[in-house]
Amino acid sequence: MKTLSLIIKREFIAKVRNKSFIVMTFLSPLLFVGIAVFVGFLASMDKDEATQIAIHDEAGLFKNEFKNDKNTHYIDISFMTFETAKDTASNNYDGLLYIPKVDSIQQLASKVEYISEDSPSIDFITDVEHIVDSTLTSDKLKILGFDAKKIEEATVNSDLKLSKFSGEETVRGINEIKLIIGGVFGYLIMMFIVIYGNFVMRSVIEEKTNRIIEIIISSVKPFQLMMGKIIGNSLAGILQFAIWAIVGGILFFIFSYFLGMQMGASSPTDMVANAETTGFAANIPLYINELKSLPIATLLISFIIYFIGGYFLYSSFYAAIGAAVDSETDSQQFLLPIILPLVLGVYIGFFTVLNDPHGTIATVFSIFPLTSPIVMLMRIPFGVPLWQLILSIVILFATFLFVVWFAAKIYRVGILMYGKKPTWKELYKWLKY
Amino acid sequence: MNSILEVKNVVKQFGDYKALNDVSFTIPEGSIYGLLGPNGAGKTTLIRIINQITMPDSGEVFLDGKKLSPSDIQHIGYMPEERGLYKTMKVGEQCLYLAQLKGLSKEDAKKQLKYWFEKLEIEGWWNKKIQELSKGMAQKIQFVVTVLHKPKLLILDEPFSGFDPVNANLIKDEIIELNKQGTSIIFSTHRMESVEEMCDYIALIHKSNKLIEGKLVDVKKEYRTNTFEVGIISPNVEGLMYDLTQKFKVGQTNFKSLNDDIKLDVQLGEHHSNDLLSILTKNGQVTHFLEKIPSVNDIFIQTVSNK
Missing domain, CATH: 3.30.70 (Alpha-Beta Plaits)
Known part of the structure; x- marks a missing residue:
């Protein structure tokens, strides 16, 4: 135990004193906040210049249907001939919407044309189609003898109310918020594993290339050294994360205060507003209720458990890889199978969990140990049965023990093998030494 | 005569390759023992087994009459052929760390370090990083780290490589002095003149087998x-x-x-x-x-x- 704490201390101090670590620790939040503010700034500027669209309406049906908004301006140039309109539009405007004169409305539906240099955005196409559709539909209804006004009166717009069996009312869009909350935790774990797992690997490689390894393991067990490295580096990582959070928070506050953008204050509500567009104001208490009812305690405890389990599991892999190779460039082929499940976890989290938090895929991958630290954390805000949570954690830690055993074997042999890049087959052989 | 180390029927296999085939020998207490053999003979594997870095497939090793146990690392000092130290760590900190890993308390380690640093006249290096030192200077530190915890048994793999003649002599004298104080020494080297000069006993390992073992004079008599x-x-x-x-x-x-x-x-x-x-x-x-x-x-x- 004493040796382990000595190793942990050394690894921690070596990491923390490292110049690039110090630079990264204090520069990253600056960069991150800088970029965030810059992007926010750009986004707010972007809206000043509206797209100019010319309309050449030979049919004369759409005169007043296209309304200007802050993104798009419509200019009617129907008085020109089509050829002149085309020239004018190509020189002066972003695009030309051409509505030809045809015999029937039915034909017109497929004849409307948009001519432009750049391909228009999907949003724009949908908007135009929507306007054309509704205008033509109401015209046609008129022709067929229906009273457009009455039809409008008869149209029903439903608003499905959501509630739980326990009687609480719930709100739409809360799923996205839940996913974001779980996602942040899951993503944090992934980032931590990738960054600090790499640190562990580099530290193992360093000892190997320094040739100090043989001296160290004539004093301590390779297993102790490996665990000391993993723990020492993770402590340095946690310190770095804490500094990032604090410095980032302070910088964010200062930046947004000086730029008067009040991003800190407005962004959470923006997020909610995007997720849910109608009836938001009326539902604020419901949202707050919903957020309050999130299993915060479970989420935080699980985060810590999955964080430890996931990080130790993966950094054992990283340590074994570091021991197997002589330089970082050689490590690539072994790293791929490790990165893959991590990326898979994030994708499954964001796509599958949102669609169906309790579906087969989401459930399986939240129990599968290589993805569970990410996927399960994203599922927890949606409410996960206790047995699944326990099963997933038990499997994670069982796998962790197995992987540590396996990695320690590779590590033990690998650290004393100099000067060659092993193949997968050789790694398998090492297990039997 | 007491034996400091006894290796009995040690076998070690790596996959299909037999690195040590039933090797036995005895190292008398207080001797300087030359472990000879061409490259790839199995010397390093044997030394690693004595240091408990690798475990033998079969056979036993006894230190001072008792079966080797993990706590024995504090009685053994090992300088491997592939030498190295943490390049970015300061000399003093590094020595303290390695000494503590060998089981010394921080105070004892400091005392010992002071003694050795004064003896080798390197007091000024305490706050330097290893990467600021020359190769020969780093080798001196390496030697200090090896003997700091006063081991009963010192295992030196090619101890003079990397030293200039002056420093090689200095280290040689230190080794001989340690031996006079009672430290038993295993010497693995290709430099036959230093074996000739320093060793009382030799063993020769070739292709995983021990071929010769005994007092240097006896071996020579046999080969006269x-x-x-x-x-x-x-x-x-x-x-x-x-x-x-x-x-x-x-x-x-x-x-x-x-x-x-x-x-x-x-x-x-x-x-x-x-x-x-x-x-x-x-x-x-x-x-x-x-x-x-x-x-x-x-x-x-x-x-x-x-x-």
């Missing part, structure tokens, strides 16, 4: 050929050669000499050296008469190339 080097100034060379070839096997040889003499290698066979002398004195003036003692180098090459 009863050959004498002779220098003689003779007025009657033909008569001399006739007399000699009647009894002995004679060959030409070469050695440094200030005289313009005939230089011969004479193999005695059954006969006594006095028989040879009497023939020589009868036929001329003897200027050189010396038994050819096999050098460790000869023994090494002879044994390795015979097998």
Whole structure:
């Protein structure tokens, strides 16, 4: 135990004193906040210049249907001939919407044309189609003898109310918020594993290339050294994360205060507003209720458990890889199978969990140990049965023990093998030494 | 005599390759023991087994009469052939860390370090990083780290490589002094002249097997050929050669000499050296008469190339 704490201390101090670590620790939040503010700034500027669209309406049906908004301006140039309109539009405007004169409305539906240099955005196409559709539909209804006004009166717009069996009312869009909350935790774990797992690997490689390894393991067990490295580096990582959070928070506050953008204050509500567009104001208490009812305690405890389990599991892999190779460039082929499940976890989290938090895929991958630290954390805000949570954690830690055993074997042999890049087959052989 | 280390029937296999095949030997307490063998013979594997870095497939190792246990690392000092230290760590911190890993308390480690740093006159290096030191300087630190915890058994793998002659001598003297204080030393090297000079005992390992073991003088006795080097100034060379070839096997040889003499290698066979002398004195003036003692180098090459 004493040796382990000595190793942990050394690894921690070596990491923390490292110049690039110090630079990264204090520069990253600056960069991150800088970029965030810059992007926010750009986004707010972007809206000043509206797209100019010319309309050449030979049919004369759409005169007043296209309304200007802050993104798009419509200019009617129907008085020109089509050829002149085309020239004018190509020189002066972003695009030309051409509505030809045809015999029937039915034909017109497929004849409307948009001519432009750049391909228009999907949003724009949908908007135009929507306007054309509704205008033509109401015209046609008129022709067929229906009273457009009455039809409008008869149209029903439903608003499905959501509630739980326990009687609480719930709100739409809360799923996205839940996913974001779980996602942040899951993503944090992934980032931590990738960054600090790499640190562990580099530290193992360093000892190997320094040739100090043989001296160290004539004093301590390779297993102790490996665990000391993993723990020492993770402590340095946690310190770095804490500094990032604090410095980032302070910088964010200062930046947004000086730029008067009040991003800190407005962004959470923006997020909610995007997720849910109608009836938001009326539902604020419901949202707050919903957020309050999130299993915060479970989420935080699980985060810590999955964080430890996931990080130790993966950094054992990283340590074994570091021991197997002589330089970082050689490590690539072994790293791929490790990165893959991590990326898979994030994708499954964001796509599958949102669609169906309790579906087969989401459930399986939240129990599968290589993805569970990410996927399960994203599922927890949606409410996960206790047995699944326990099963997933038990499997994670069982796998962790197995992987540590396996990695320690590779590590033990690998650290004393100099000067060659092993193949997968050789790694398998090492297990039997 | 007590043995500090006893290796009994040690076998180690890596996959299909047998690195050590039933190797046994005994290292007497207080000796300097030369562990010889060509590259790839299994020396490093053996040393790693003694250091408990690798475990033998079968066989046992005893330190000071007791079966080797993990706590014995504090009684062994090991300087591997592949040497290294943390490049970005400061000398003092690094020495303290490595000493503490060997089980020394921080205070004891500091005391010992002070003693060694003063002895080797390197006090000024305490706050330097290893990467600021030259290779020879780093080697000195390496030596200090190896002996700091006062091990009973010191294992040195090619201890003089990387030292200039002055520092090599300095380290050699330190090793001999430690030996006089009672430290037993295992010496693994290719430099036969230092084996010749320092070792009391040797063992030779070749292709995973131990071929020779014993006191250096005994091994040499075993390998002696009863050959004498002779220098003689003779007025009657033909008569001399006739007399000699009647009894002995004679060959030409070469050695440094200030005289313009005939230089011969004479193999005695059954006969006594006095028989040879009497023939020589009868036929001329003897200027050189010396038994050819096999050098460790000869023994090494002879044994390795015979097998």
